[in-house]
Amino acid sequence: MNTAPRRHWLPFLNKEVPADCATPTETAAFELKTGCESLRLRMPELELRSELGEGWRISGGTISGGETGLLYGVYAYLMAAAAGKPIAEAESRPRYALRMINCWDNMDGSVERGYSGRSLWFRDGRFSYDPVRLRQVARMLASVGLNVLCINNVNVHEPAQGLIDEFLPDTARLAALLRPFGVRLMLSVDFSQPMRHGGLPTADPLNKEVQRWWRDTADRVYAAIPDFAGLLVKADSEHRPGPFTYGRNHAEGANLLARALKPHGGVLVWRAFVYNCQQDWRDTKTDRPMAAYETYHPLDGQFDGNVILQVKNGPFDFQVREPISPTLLAMPRTNLAMELQLAQEYTGQQTDIYAMNPMWKELMEELREGGDPQLCAMAAVSNLGDESCVTGHPFAAVNLFGFGRFAWDPAAEPERVIADWVRLTYGFEGETQAALTALLMNSRAVYEKYTAPLGLNWMVTPNSHYGPNPSGYEYQSWGTYHRATREAVGIDRTDSGTGYLSQYPAALREKYGSADTCPDSLLLFFHRRRYGWVMPDGRTLIQRIYDDHFEGYAEAEKMAETLAALPLPEPDRSEALRKMALQLHNAREWRDVINSFFARLSGCADAQGRDLCADFDD
Ligand code: GCU
Numbered sequence: 001m002n003t004a005p006r007r008h009w010l011p012f013l014n015k016e017v018p019a020d021c022a023t024p025t026e027t028a029a030f031e032l033k034t035g036c037e038s039l040r041l042r043m044p045e046l047e048l049r050s051e052l053g054e055g056w057r058i059s060g061g062t063i064s065g066g067e068t069g070l071l072y073g074v075y076a077y078l079m080a081a082a083a084g085k086p087i088a089e090a091e092s093r094p095r096y097a098l099r100m101i102n103c104w105d106n107m108d109g110s111v112e113r114g115y116s117g118r119s120l121w122f123r124d125g126r127f128s129y130d131p132v133r134l135r136q137v138a139r140m141l142a143s144v145g146l147n148v149l150c151i152n153n154v155n156v157h158e159p160a161q162g163l164i165d166e167f168l169p170d171t172a173r174l175a176a177l178l179r180p181f182g183v184r185l186m187l188s189v190d191f192s193q194p195m196r197h198g199g200l201p202t203a204d205p206l207n208k209e210v211q212r213w214w215r216d217t218a219d220r221v222y223a224a225i226p227d228f229a230g231l232l233v234k235a236d237s238e239h240r241p242g243p244f245t246y247g248r249n250h251a252e253g254a255n256l257l258a259r260a261l262k263p264h265g266g267v268l269v270w271r272a273f274v275y276n277c278q279q280d281w282r283d284t285k286t287d288r289p290m291a292a293y294e295t296y297h298p299l300d301g302q303f304d305g306n307v308i309l310q311v312k313n314g315p316f317d318f319q320v321r322e323p324i325s326p327t328l329l330a331m332p333r334t335n336l337a338m339e340l341q342l343a344q345e346y347t348g349q350q351t352d353i354y355a356m357n358p359m360w361k362e363l364m365e366e367l368r369e370g371g372d373p374q375l376c377a378m379a380a381v382s383n384l385g386d387e388s389c390v391t392g393h394p395f396a397a398v399n400l401f402g403f404g405r406f407a408w409d410p411a412a413e414p415e416r417v418i419a420d421w422v423r424l425t426y427g428f429e430g431e432t433q434a435a436l437t438a439l440l441m442n443s444r445a446v447y448e449k450y451t452a453p454l455g456l457n458w459m460v461t462p463n464s465h466y467g468p469n470p471s472g473y474e475y476q477s478w479g480t481y482h483r484a485t486r487e488a489v490g491i492d493r494t495d496s497g498t499g500y501l502s503q504y505p506a507a508l509r510e511k512y513g514s515a516d517t518c519p520d521s522l523l524l525f526f527h528r529r530r531y532g533w534v535m536p537d538g539r540t541l542i543q544r545i546y547d548d549h550f551e552g553y554a555e556a557e558k559m560a561e562t563l564a565a566l567p568l569p570e571p572d573r574s575e576a577l578r579k580m581a582l583q584l585h586n587a588r589e590w591r592d593v594i595n596s597f598f599a600r601l602s603g604c605a606d607a608q609g610r611d612l613c614a615d616f617d618d
């Protein structure tokens with residue numbers, strides 16, 4: 001483990017925040033002094049104005065804000081100056097009250113779907129960390145306005161149930177380390193915890209003993225951590241326990257914990273990731289994307305005021321391309337959070353470059369088209385780990401930075417966010433800044449083309465989720481099918497098919513319902529089409545599949561050339577080049593495996609006569 005903390009996008013903050021900075025206001029004062037010295041800036045006054053809360057104002061040489069607002073104002077002031085766009089007058093406040101990072105860290109030190117090394121705070125069944133390094137991570141989070149850190153996996157493996165029990169003093173010490181940065185601690189808990197850890201014979205949400213157990217537990221946690229943010233729960237999902245065991249619904253389950261947290265001002269974040277993971281692949285009636293809406297829509301209005309329903313951005317599971325989750329558009333009387341995934345589980349695993357802000361912008365546009373529901377929080381699965389650059393790939397840091405900016409202001413332009421990250425991290429200006437910004441801006445489109453264009457999902461290698469395997473999830477129980485035959489591919493999710501489309505409001509139903517108005521990128525998600533079907537651009541479907549894969553690989557090759565020409569500093573340059581070679585290998589595999597799969601199945605040749613690796617007998 002390399003413990004030397006890198007300063008990432010904050011190279012001008014060249015002194016560690018001292019351990020005796022105990023509050024965000026003290027941190028703000030320290031950061032302002034350090035930053036102004038290193039950037040040679042005139043130092044503004046700081047003015048604490050609690051009514052501004054997390055918001056800040058910069059005006060007439062003064063930065064004002066509430067306790068954490070002041071800290072955010074200082075970072076905004078310094079980062080703007082370092083990015084070459086100093087602020088004289090401005091004010092800002094966050095769009096969402098909770099801006100959360102969900103870490104899937106296990107106490108043995110492993111990280112579920114982690115691609116940046118091991119946990120930054122757990123090892124061998126206990127807490128183990130370098131406080132200097134953790135303060136640096138907390139500083140990174142605070143600098144982009146992130147204010148909640150959930151430190152353990154939603155799949156709560158032992159001994160993590162003890163984080164609110166025998167490990168509570170250690171949990172409290174970690175919370176204290178985050179506090180000066182305005183970052184509040186959250187924990188994932190297991191719904192059956194009263195049984196597995198509390199010795200009760202049941203975890204039934206309507207049982208009085210169970211209710212008392214959660215209340216006592218919450219009282220104990222808040223006695224140790226007064227600013228504890230709340231609890232996160234994955235229930236009745238992928239074999240996790242939940243209220244269904246007792247014939248109770250998810251509002252009853254969520255409200256149980258929410259009522260225990262309420263006297264302390266805590267929130268209960270309840271994940272809406274519920275589906276049948278034991279489906280028979282022969283069953284074409286059950287359509288996994290429909291499951292969350294079917295579970296939660298009837299419960300709208302039944303969740304307590306301090307419950308937040310956390311819904312993944314799409315109805316499946318963080319695929320490269322999915323439509324917006326209809327559940328987000330169907331719960332007007334429920335507090336909602338959208339869950340994104342910075343960990344690149346299906347999007348290149350921090351080997352392939354994949355910058356996410358352009359995708360998040362599209363999600364917001366879709367939300368608006370679907371009726372503009374007012375979310376109250378944003379959450380993202382963490383991409384942090386103990387590797388020296390903390391995000392696995394030095395460029396994957398753009399997603400942590402970008403998520404903070406996005407959760408503060410979802411209208412922030414992706415290009416501006418990414419260009420700022422490039423300038424702050426590497427000091428690039430002019431053409432160099434533009435070249436790296438463009439490479440990152442296009443990275444998702446390139447990845448989508450060489451892996452899963454046109455709304456094709458789940459052709460990925462099972463379990464690891466890296467690399468192609470067109471039939472890997474086709475005959476499994478996870479509800480993950482493309483149903484390619486020699487004639488056609490895709491799933492009809494319109495009224496003539498599974499009926500999934502009917503879960504959307506009218507505007508999106510219309511747009512996706514007709515293959516003529518459905519964007520190409522979602523065609524095979526919503527429609528089943530023959531290979532000879534002519535796309536709006538005049539090419540057949542099969543030709544588009546081939547062309548997109550060839551283009552995706554060719555564009556990845558161009559990315560590699562651009563990257564090699566950039567004056568990146570070490571060690572980022574060597575790391576990025578090494579990973580780019582792996583990305584090219586991956587892109588070539590995807591291109592050839594998918595093209596070969598469809599060519600062999602359909603018997604269709606490539607109109608341009610390229611090698612499809614299909615071994616046609618004739
Ligand atoms: C995916 C992922 C799992 C994770 C799950 C979740 O299925 O592969 O590792 O536990 O999502 O979000 O809960």
